[in-house]
Structure formats: structure tokens, C-alpha cells
Amino acid sequence: MRRGILYTKSALRNFLFWSSLAIIVNIIIYYLYGAGDALEFLGGYVIELSLSVDNLFLFLVIFSSFGIPITYQHRVLTYGIFGAMILRFVFIFLGIAVVNRFHWLLYIFGVILVISSIKLFTKHNETEEFKGNFFMRFVQRIIPVTNKIYGQKFFVRINGHLWATPLMLILILIESSDIIFAIDSIPAIFSITTNPLIVYSSNILAVLGLRSLYFLLVKLDSMFKCIRYGVGFVLMFTGIKLIILYFNITIPTLISLLIIFIILLFSILFSLIID
Secondary structure, eight states: OHHHHHHHHHHHHHHHHHHHHHHHHHHHHHHHHOHHHHHHHHHHHHHHHHHHHHHHHHHHHHHHHTTOOHHHHHHHHHHHHHHHHHHHHHHHHHHHHHHHHOTTHHHHHHHHHHHHHHHHHHOOOOHHHHHTOHHHHHHHHHSOBOSSOOTTOSEEEETTEEEEOHHHHHHHHHHHHHHHHHHHHHHHHHTTOOOHHHHHHHHHHHHHHHHTTHHHHHHHTTTOTTHHHHHHHHHHHHHHHHHGGGGTOOOOHHHHHHHHHHHHHHHHHHHHHHO
């Protein structure tokens, strides 16, 4: 109980730190590059923040389904953040280079986001998907996996042979699920801006801030049952915003932000009312 309280307090402190840093970065962008870029940073930050909420609940289901103690969850999430920073760097800068060369890919991204939103509305049981994850099956074929956890170790040597522990499998599962979520969230931010520095900085600061709140969300996961649907509507909106670019219709960043805020606000309110 005491350890859970400490994790919650630490989560709040870390979230306040990363949120404050995001505000400072936003102010610096405003003074250096103007209100337009600052608004784009804020838009990218809010989109990633809203889409990453569902990712955290996904992590909660993963840890719960495999019975990983909360003591070891912190270590897995810490390494997961480093992996997310590297993978998103590759995704963002490669994605922007491709989009700048082949602008029509934005329309395809839009269709992907709309399809993802529909899947989010219809998907109910995720646990079976985790246990049949391609990356996990691949790892289990190339390296033996122990049946028990060895402290916070990812690998152990048994009789001179290297074995992966369940923590390593969970880390791979979280990283692979993060790749899947990045396929949704990064194109969504492209609906706001394709400036690589703004996309990456807003993306990473949102990821760092929200993941630090994981241990608080563990306690609140049953309170916001409609968040999933709110995230689905955000995905659908950003997808439609990209698709209508084909018809030379653009939605201003400020209007996009207001719509996203309203969607998230209503999803939280409905969660509280239904509960």
C-alpha cells in the first residue's frame, strides 16, 4: 500500500515536471518562431497526449494479463520510453521526408486513421492479441524464455545458456504495441504540421508526460470508460482532416484544437456520468 502511494506521488511529480517543460518549450517556440508554430506545437502535443491515453490502458492490460508485479513495471516502462524515443525519431523524420516527396500519402494516412478509429470502436478483447503477438512468437523461437521472473533482469544465464525472462517479452510486447500506436498518432499530428522539430518535440514531451502518469492511471482505469471512444473520435477527426486536403479544404489549427478538447472533455464527462 505504502509503495503504491509512493509510485502515485512520484507519477504526479514527474507529470508536472514534463508538463511544465512542454509549456516552457511552447513559450520558447512562440518567441522564436511566432504564434503559428507555437499553436502547431500545442496541437501536436494535445493529439499525442490524447492518443497515448489509450496506449497506457493497453499497457495496464498487458501487465495485468501476465501478472507482472508493479515493482517491476517501472523498469519495463523506463526502458520502453527510451525505445519509444528512438522509434518515433525514425518514424517522424522518415515519414516527413516521404510525405514531402509524395504528398498524396497524407490522404492514405487519413484513411488509415479513419479505419483505426472504427477498429477502436469495435475492438473489445485485447488480451488474446497480446499473447499471439508476432514479435513475442519471433523472440520465443530464437531465444529460450524462463517460466519465472528473476528480479528486474531481462536476461539470465542458466547452465551456461542465455535465457530471456518474462520481463524481456513484456518489454518487446510494449515496444511493438508502441509502434502500432505510432502508426496512428504520427499521421494524426501530420494533420497539424509536418515541421520535423515541432512534431518530434511535441510527440516526445507528450509521451514522457503521460507515461509518468501510468501508476496514477492504474488506480483510475475504471473511472473513464468512455476515453476509448473519445480517442476513436479524435482519430476519425484527424483522419477526415487529412482526407479533405485532397479537396483543398483545410481546418485551422485553433479550430482543430478546440474540436479535440471538446471531444476529450465530453468523453471524460460521459465516463463520470455513466459510472
